[in-house]
Amino acid sequence: MVKILLTAFLISLSSPAQAEFRHFNEWTNREKTLFTSYAVASYIDHRQTRVGLRNGYSESNSLIYGSNPHKDKSIIVNSLILSGTYYLVGTFEPDDFNGVLLGGNIARWGVVMHNDSLGVSWQVAF
Numbered sequence: 001m002v003k004i005l006l007t008a009f010l011i012s013l014s015s016p017a018q019a020e021f022r023h024f025n026e027w028t029n030r031e032k033t034l035f036t037s038y039a040v041a042s043y044i045d046h047r048q049t050r051v052g053l054r055n056g057y058s059e060s061n062s063l064i065y066g067s068n069p070h071k072d073k074s075i076i077v078n079s080l081i082l083s084g085t086y087y088l089v090g091t092f093e094p095d096d097f098n099g100v101l102l103g104g105n106i107a108r109w110g111v112v113m114h115n116d117s118l119g120v121s122w123q124v125a126f
Helices: 002-013 016-020 029-054 071-091 098-117
Strands: none
Touching: 029 071, 029 098, 071 098
């Protein structure tokens, strides 16, 4: 799964539309807020995954982490997802990707809260 995500990401970098790419400092305040919030939630989820695996919890997200979750997979997958999200926000027109970012935030923060309810606090990230 990681190989597929990495290949798709690398292919997307070769897009001819890259000349119109907007970097973070060119994003709207709403885009910056949504992306930053998503990045923080991703980091907390990653840290929760590491602590959980170290303490005998099982990772239920086998779609992303496969049958043998590992902290390295978590960092690779989260980095690819964040990089892809950054790229997509930069290639869309201003504020056109906000709905997807909002949905991603709801899902990620939901996972963080679920992990917290299982006993792996969000505070492990800080």
